[in-house]
Amino acid sequence: MTLVRYTDVEVGQVLPTRSFPVTRADLVRYAGASGDFNPIHWNERFALGVGLPNVIAHGMFTMATAARAVTDWIGDPGAVVEYGVRFTKPVVVPDDDTGALLVVDAVVGEKRDDNLVRVDVSARSGDDKVLGMARMVVRLP
């Protein structure tokens, strides 16, 4: 595995854009693996009943998926020391074979002492920006 090193990284460096499809099946699987069975993530009747546009992805699923734009790039996901997001809009997942598409961009925002690097992440689904203030801090070799 090739690891990105602190000395290789520059502020403003743009990471590869990533696209991740999100289907209803992904949400069911994530519900099972995470233990979050909130019906707004798998039950259309319930989601509509509480005023949502449709079934929405777990924020945590979106957050975990967006993380990959950084962790796949740095190589060792154990380098993550901090990761935070705001969920600005839900990822609405239609009941079809295509689902939604999550598009994730990331850029190096800051180099700190101690080999720490802050990467600023953005994620959108359709026209909606679904994550805000999404920042990951990693300690690189």
Next chain:
Amino acid sequence: MPLDQSFTGRSYPPTAPYTVGREKIREFAHAIGDLNPAYHDIEAARALGHPDLIAPPTFAIVLSLPAGHQIVLDPALGLDYSRVVHGEQRFELRRPIHAGDELTVVVTVEKIRSVAGNDIISTRGDIATTAGEAVGAAYSTLVSRAAEGSAA
């Protein structure tokens, strides 16, 4: 109905120990579509200097979510969970969680507020090993959305 402000600052006893299993890490990683070898291949994880498979950075939610339920599902708080969406989430990790860790969570209510009829609660879950090593913290903000047609 506004949330019970007296919950602010309240801490709960440590949760029952949770043993992080290799297959749970693999299952969680598969569920987020993440095939990073550090989550799946013990030799690859060790080659990176980890003692065993490590968990993805958001894995702590598996522990912190049920820990937080002690607070948000308490009827005395007054939160309508059917209208809850996730507002914010942040993890701090002193080191990655790895297979074999035996972890507990202590949750604390950091802030309760109401904005435009939405009830908002922020909690912190401090994650430590049963041996007392601090591993990290999970900060969650949940929003119970105002019902349509409410006074807000």
